[in-house]
Amino acid sequence: MKKIIQCLCISLPLVACGGGGGSSAETPRIPQQVKTDYSKLKQSKLEPGPLKQVASADLATMLKNGLRISLRDNQNFNELVRAATLGGDKSSMTSDAKSSGNFSGTNVQVENVDEADVVKYDGHYIFAATPVNYTDEGPKAEFRIFSTNPAAATSTLVSTTALDTAYWGDVSDLYLVSDATATSGLVTIRRSMNFMYFAKAMAATNSGSTPDVPETRVTQASIVAGDSKRFIMPQNMDRGVEISLYDVRTPATPSKAWNLALDGDLLATRKIGNMLYVVTSYVPAISNLIYGASTKDDLTENEKIIESTPLDKLLPNYAINDGAEQPLNKDSCLIPASAKSNDGYLNLINVTAIDLSKQKLVNSVCINTNVEGVYSSLNNLYLGGSDPDRWEDWSSFSVIHQFKYTDAGVSYVASGGVEGILGWSEPSYRMDEYKDALRVITTHYSEQGEPVHQLSVLQKVAGKSELAVVAQLPSKAQPEPIGKPKEDIYAIRFNGDRAFVVTFERKDPLYVLDLADAKNPKIAGQLEIPGFSTYLRPVGKNFVFSLGNEADENGRQGGVKVALYDVRDLARPVEVSKQVFGDAGSWSEALYDPHALSFLQNGEDQVRVALPMILYKADAVKDAWNYVWLNSGLHMFEVNGLSANKASLDYVGNVIAESSETAEYPSWSGYDRSFLHDNSIYYVHDSKVLGNFWSAKK
Numbered sequence: 001m002k003k004i005i006q007c008l009c010i011s012l013p014l015v016a017c018g019g020g021g022g023s024s025a026e027t028p029r030i031p032q033q034v035k036t037d038y039s040k041l042k043q044s045k046l047e048p049g050p051l052k053q054v055a056s057a058d059l060a061t062m063l064k065n066g067l068r069i070s071l072r073d074n075q076n077f078n079e080l081v082r083a084a085t086l087g088g089d090k091s092s093m094t095s096d097a098k099s100s101g102n103f104s105g106t107n108v109q110v111e112n113v114d115e116a117d118v119v120k121y122d123g124h125y126i127f128a129a130t131p132v133n134y135t136d137e138g139p140k141a142e143f144r145i146f147s148t149n150p151a152a153a154t155s156t157l158v159s160t161t162a163l164d165t166a167y168w169g170d171v172s173d174l175y176l177v178s179d180a181t182a183t184s185g186l187v188t189i190r191r192s193m194n195f196m197y198f199a200k201a202m203a204a205t206n207s208g209s210t211p212d213v214p215e216t217r218v219t220q221a222s223i224v225a226g227d228s229k230r231f232i233m234p235q236n237m238d239r240g241v242e243i244s245l246y247d248v249r250t251p252a253t254p255s256k257a258w259n260l261a262l263d264g265d266l267l268a269t270r271k272i273g274n275m276l277y278v279v280t281s282y283v284p285a286i287s288n289l290i291y292g293a294s295t296k297d298d299l300t301e302n303e304k305i306i307e308s309t310p311l312d313k314l315l316p317n318y319a320i321n322d323g324a325e326q327p328l329n330k331d332s333c334l335i336p337a338s339a340k341s342n343d344g345y346l347n348l349i350n351v352t353a354i355d356l357s358k359q360k361l362v363n364s365v366c367i368n369t370n371v372e373g374v375y376s377s378l379n380n381l382y383l384g385g386s387d388p389d390r391w392e393d394w395s396s397f398s399v400i401h402q403f404k405y406t407d408a409g410v411s412y413v414a415s416g417g418v419e420g421i422l423g424w425s426e427p428s429y430r431m432d433e434y435k436d437a438l439r440v441i442t443t444h445y446s447e448q449g450e451p452v453h454q455l456s457v458l459q460k461v462a463g464k465s466e467l468a469v470v471a472q473l474p475s476k477a478q479p480e481p482i483g484k485p486k487e488d489i490y491a492i493r494f495n496g497d498r499a500f501v502v503t504f505e506r507k508d509p510l511y512v513l514d515l516a517d518a519k520n521p522k523i524a525g526q527l528e529i530p531g532f533s534t535y536l537r538p539v540g541k542n543f544v545f546s547l548g549n550e551a552d553e554n555g556r557q558g559g560v561k562v563a564l565y566d567v568r569d570l571a572r573p574v575e576v577s578k579q580v581f582g583d584a585g586s587w588s589e590a591l592y593d594p595h596a597l598s599f600l601q602n603g604e605d606q607v608r609v610a611l612p613m614i615l616y617k618a619d620a621v622k623d624a625w626n627y628v629w630l631n632s633g634l635h636m637f638e639v640n641g642l643s644a645n646k647a648s649l650d651y652v653g654n655v656i657a658e659s660s661e662t663a664e665y666p667s668w669s670g671y672d673r674s675f676l677h678d679n680s681i682y683y684v685h686d687s688k689v690l691g692n693f694w695s696a697k698k
Helices: 056-072 077-083 193-207 215-221 296-308
Strands: 051-054 119-121 125-135 138-149 154-163 168-178 183-192 223-225 230-232 241-247 255-262 265-272 275-282 317-320 333-336 348-355 360-367 373-376 380-386 397-406 409-419 431-434 437-445 451-460 467-473 488-495 498-504 507-514 522-530 532-539 543-551 557-566 574-581 598-601 606-619 623-640 648-659 673-677 680-685 688-693
Touching: 051 056, 051 409, 056 296, 056 333, 119 168, 119 673, 125 168, 125 183, 125 680, 138 168, 154 168, 154 688, 168 265, 183 265, 241 275, 255 348, 265 373, 317 360, 348 380, 348 409, 360 409, 373 431, 380 431, 397 437, 409 437, 409 451, 409 467, 437 488, 437 498, 451 488, 451 498, 488 543, 498 532, 498 543, 522 574, 532 557, 543 606, 557 606, 557 623, 557 648, 574 648, 598 673, 606 673, 606 680, 623 680, 648 680, 648 688
Parallel strands: 333 360, 488 532
Antiparallel strands: 051 333, 119 125, 125 138, 138 154, 168 183, 183 241, 223 230, 241 255, 255 317, 265 275, 275 348, 348 360, 373 380, 380 397, 397 409, 431 437, 437 451, 451 467, 488 498, 498 507, 507 522, 532 543, 543 557, 557 574, 598 606, 606 623, 623 648, 673 680, 680 688
16 A cells, blocks of 8 residues: 655645746746645535535545645644544444344444444354553454353353554454354454554643653654644554454354455444445645745745645555555545535545455445544434534534445435534434434534534435435424533433433433424423433333433532433433442443443343443542542343333342452453343453353352
8 A cells, every 4th residue: 555654734834736837949938837825725614515526636626725725724633633533332232143042242322233342242152352462572462252151151262363463453343244144254443553653642742741652653653842832743544444354163263364454544333234334534645745844945846746646646545455455436526515626625534335245345435524423324324524613603513414325335315414513422322313314412502611402303305415404402492402501411312202311510410302293302301310321221112221420419420320210201201220339430431332331131021231340439537539449340230120111220230350359450451341141141351251140140
């Protein structure tokens, strides 16, 4: 793949494009004049209107203008990466492969729309990635396969597969590929080591600290000190993502069967059946540009380099099985229909469809705009982006693009705009498709900086590439606001013709939205209690499971709170059960990563739930504000009484992996997962699998 070093960040005077001249036999040749005034170029803005497909010439203009603007405005790579950040999202029950028995799979947002995780289970084998381990010999990464025996609640390590870390980092995403009878393949998705180190260096620079990365890697993501700012000099974006397919039909001896390398950085993935959808971000660059140029000769040289660079050098490529590189987009891309010839935007978002069963790249759609959120239904993919520049006049808005899943991959459908932003945490939970309508909850800010929340319902306009807003809440007919003054949104969950929203400042109002009439949504009821929720999940039609933190009357955070709400009467939601674990400082990975939660439907009357917790307790003897670690483990709950509509949330025990009696500090592995299979429990902690029976917990 291309070896372009990107440098998008040091200060530089303004520069620009164009030029002309002539000569004849009778007159001396006049050198071609190169214009370096970029003052009339404009950064392409998000617009609520549709996208249009453009050919190579127009796309080249947009990208080259984006480079010119980056030189003119000292635009640095940190901002380009931030503007292209996507959130991954989760939450429903699904089994990853065919197996006997009743077992839990990855907790996802939309049933049958699989999401990547670091651990997968197919009812026979647990596939677990391990984080990079830095040793004296260098970084090491691997994945492990464990066989399970649910009848005995035991597991056995079958194989350990080392991964090459000379270029690629650890596994961020795992997926399973199934044939007609069982799991046949394991998909690993990795970012390049350069991107991993660059992300660390960038985060350290933004905080003003020194990046904790090996010296040999800092040179590829160099830090440049300035008078008042420090900038990151980015490394190349070529071969930024590796997708590998391992044949695991014989789990004791996995073998790599196929791999695909993509230019750019990984933003999000989804899988439906054996079709994988990958969203990446690519920032094109040209080598030899003179950053920090100040002389006319240097400015002129920059423009000559930009103007003479062919489009194919600015577009991402891919390679299969380390073979020859091939263009990912073949010269064309989608850009805002309102874009003008003096507009420019440097970031390319690609949505790539990959048929894992056929080991084939099906198609890739390119969008020359910024994206900050992804949501997938079974039929459509939605990419959302927010306009960051509108913060200054408090008029921020978001644009959402709809893409349809087809046999030929993905195809663009329509775009629409709504006021407000999708938020920085789990933006996909703010979107939901239901009966050919997209419901979106956004937040904008008043002139006093207070959050204002709004639900919008969008539908495609017949014959147009437009998603039109057909209803909003609050509205003239339903003016009640979502949330009290100063309360921000902590959790959202849609469930058919209902939605549940948790806002928080000092107390936790749970809002129940009635969406049965798509043209007239309304707040049906609310419940105000201490604490807040970060995750909500409907349990049946009439109950909602909640995970969050307890809080006192001043809003100070306490222990981990697990609760159950009765929403049979939409106007009067009731908290029927709650459990609080530990004191302030207690934590669950599931608070902000729903993949750490497991759910298993056990007959019509019961749902089993498991989640990890790291518990702390106040040391009242030494200091009431000092909290000491108690233990780390998996905690189990049952929602009982569903068939009689008299549900309760019952705590039924735990599996402790480590405690202060045997260790000074918790391991903080970040890879805690669990799977429930019939009456057995498998708890993955610190690259080990702990087994137990549901009825024999301690």
